[in-house]
Amino acid sequence: MHKRGPMYVIVVGAGKVGYYLAKALIQEGHEVLVLEKDRKTVESLRDELGELIAYGDGCEIRTMSEVGMGRANVVVAVTGDDEDNLVICQMAKRKFGVPRTIARVNDPKNEELFRELGIDQTVSSTRIIFNLLEQQIETGQVIPLAALKKGEIEVVEANVTSGSSVAGLKIGQIDLPPNTLIISVIRDDHAMIPHSDTKLREGDSVIAMIKADREKELRAVFE
Amino acid sequence: MKVVILGCGRVGSTIATTMSREGHEVTIIDQNPDSFRRLGADFSGTKILGNGIDEDTLRRAQVDKADAFVATTNGDNRNIMSVQMAKVRFNVPKVVARIYDPNRAYAYAELGIDTICTTCVGAGLMRDMILGNEFGAVQDYLCSGLDSVIEEGDHA
Numbered sequence: 001m002h003k004r005g006p007m008y009v010i011v012v013g014a015g016k017v018g019y020y021l022a023k024a025l026i027q028e029g030h031e032v033l034v035l036e037k038d039r040k041t042v043e044s045l046r047d048e049l050g051e052l053i054a055y056g057d058g059c060e061i062r063t064m065s066e067v068g069m070g071r072a073n074v075v076v077a078v079t080g081d082d083e084d085n086l087v088i089c090q091m092a093k094r095k096f097g098v099p100r101t102i103a104r105v106n107d108p109k110n111e112e113l114f115r116e117l118g119i120d121q122t123v124s125s126t127r128i129i130f131n132l133l134e135q136q137i138e139t140g141q142v143i144p145l146a147a148l149k150k151g152e153i154e155v156v157e158a159n160v161t162s163g164s165s166v167a168g169l170k171i172g173q174i175d176l177p178p179n180t181l182i183i184s185v186i187r188d189d190h191a192m193i194p195h196s197d198t199k200l201r202e203g204d205s206v207i208a209m210i211k212a213d214r215e216k217e218l219r220a221v222f223e
Numbered sequence: 224m225k226v227v228i229l230g231c232g233r234v235g236s237t238i239a240t241t242m243s244r245e246g247h248e249v250t251i252i253d254q255n256p257d258s259f260r261r262l263g264a265d266f267s268g269t270k271i272l273g274n275g276i277d278e279d280t281l282r283r284a285q286v287d288k289a290d291a292f293v294a295t296t297n298g299d300n301r302n303i304m305s306v307q308m309a310k311v312r313f314n315v316p317k318v319v320a321r322i323y324d325p326n327r328a329y330a331y332a333e334l335g336i337d338t339i340c341t342t343c344v345g346a347g348l349m350r351d352m353i354l355g356n357e358f359g360a361v362q363d364y365l366c367s368g369l370d371s372v373i374e375e376g377d378h379a
Contacts, residue, residue, distance in 0.1 A: 059300060061326040083276055083300035086307075087327070095330055109278050116311050 006030050010072045012058035012088050013079035014041050017104060021076065026052065033067050058088045061095060069096040078104040086110075089119045142219040147212070154212045155183070158222045160204040166222055172196030177217040181209045227252065227289045227315075229275040229305050230296035234321060234341075236261035238293060243268045250284045275305045278312060291317040299324050303331055310336075325366040332366070340366045 007030050011018045014036035025032045034053040036042050042055040056063035058077065069075070075092040077085035082105055089101035103119045105111050108127040115122060146155040160167050166174050171182060171194055185194045186205040192198065200206065210218055224247055228235050231253035240263035243249045249268030252275050253259065259270050273280030275296065286292055292309035294302035299322045306318040319337045322328035328340035347364035351357070 059327065060324070061330070081300070083298065083304040086304050087300040090334075091327075091330060094334060107277060113278075113308055113312060117307055 007073035008068070008071055009033075009074045009076060010035060010058075010067060010069065010092075012036075012075065012077045012085075013104075014038075014045055014053060015078065015080060017078040018076075019045065021078065022049070022052070035063065035067060059084060059091065061091065064091065064096060069098065072096070072098050074098070074100045074102065076102045076104075080106070082106050082110050086114060086117065086119070089114075090117065093118055093120075142215055142222065144215070145207070148209075152212055153209060154215060155207065155209050156215065156218065158206045158208060158218060160200050160202055160206065160222065162202050164202070164222055166200050167202045169200055170196065171198050171200065174200075174221060176221060177210065177214040179211045180214060180218060183207045183209055224248070224290040225285075225288060226250070226291045226293065227281075227284050227286050227309075229253075229292070229294040229302070231255075231258040231261055231270075232295060232297060233261065235293075235295035236263075238295070239268060240266050250289075252280060252284050276301055276308065278308065281305070281308060281313060286313045286315060289313075289315050291315065291319070293319045293321075295321045297323075299327055303327070303336070306336055329366040338366075 009025055009030050010033050011022050012035045014034050018034055022032050022034045032052055034049060035056055035058045036053060037055070037057045039055055042053055045053050054067055056066070058064065069092055072092070075089060075098045077088040079085055085103040085105070089103045092098040093101050100120050102121045102123065103114055105114060105122045105124040106126065108124045108130070111122040111124055111127065143157045144154050145157055147153070148155070182194055184191045184207040185198060185200065186207065187201065187203070208218065226242060226247055226249055228239050228249065228251045231239065231251050235251060236258070239249050239251045243266045244263070250271060251259070251262070251268060252271045252273060254272065254274050256272055271280065271284045273283065275281070275294070286309050292306060292315045294305045296302055302320040302322060306320045309315040310318050319339060320331065322331065322338045322340050323342050325340050325343050328338040328343070332338045343366045344361070344364040348358065351359070
């Protein structure tokens with residue numbers, strides 16, 4: 001899709017998230033329009049954003065066509081209300097054919113519902129902070145780096161510590177959980193492509209791709 | 224039937240009171256405890272205090288066992304979201320949303336959600352009353368067609 005070229009992005013909601021998002025997008029050279037239904041907020045940002053902020057309700061069809069919703073590449077709904085973000089994205093998608101819609105979600109339970117209802121992507125700061133907290137508490141030797149496929153697959157980093165039972169073993173000798181792929185071994189800041197004869201040493205970081213539900217088993221292997 | 228009503232305002236409380244009187248099993252949800260005072264003295268259903276666009280509240284109201292779900296809060300978007308939640312997450316066979324904005328009512332009706340736009344129904348009835356016309360059927364007053372008028376009048 002529009003990986004690199006400039007996009008027309010409509011940001012609905014000029015709270016802190018919308019404001020900083022718009023600024024970042026403008027800096028990247030994208031065409032941006034911020035839509036806000038509180039007149040005072042619009043006026044307070046007028047000097048800085050000029051014509052790039054408009055006063056109006058992002059759920060109103062008339063407002064949507066006035067701001068050129070039909071040619072938007074992406075609509076991002078970041079108001080403080082989940083119900084408004086849902087309706088903005090659904091109307092953008094169904095009425096104006098916007099190819100990509102992103103909604104901010106306050107109640108993390110709504111992420112699944114929104115996707116079922118056709119919203120392309122959801123962002124829940126509650127969920128992100130919760131996940132960060134969980135990582136702090138749960139990680140022993142295995143640190144999640146990225147989640148793929150809606151969290152089904154994870155890329156993790158496992159550290160070979162001094163007492164680790166895998167230190168000194170060849171990768172081929174390690175009894176890894178099923179569906180685990182070791183992508184790289186990082187030693188002294190150099191990433192190596194490992195093979196089954198690569199011997200792990202204390203201080204190595206192992207980057208692996210695993211099924212999310214196998215994380216605990218992998219941790220046990222590296223303990 | 225078992226019906227869950229979201230919003231105990233004038234419309235919600237009226238539906239709740241009359242349907243309860245007719246012997247239906249009624250549950251009504253509102254986030255303001257004072258609003259339950261609008262219910263008739265003979266209301267024999269269940270009152271649930273909570274936010275109607277929170278799955279946990281709907282579960283407490285046993286929406287999963289309901290035959291119908293009606294959303295009558297004064298927020299169009301809350302109503303739209305809660306009926307979709309009832310439909311998709313709790314498989315309620317019949318959902319109805321009260322929507323003030325004619326365009327939104329029409330758009331969601333197109334998406335297969337039963338909507339009653341009280342703006343259009345009220346305005347249509349009043350117009351016919353002023354003109355001395357015979358009243359039509361409910362369908363005559365729903366918002367169909369209005370959308371195309373607005374799109375034609377759109378600014379280029």
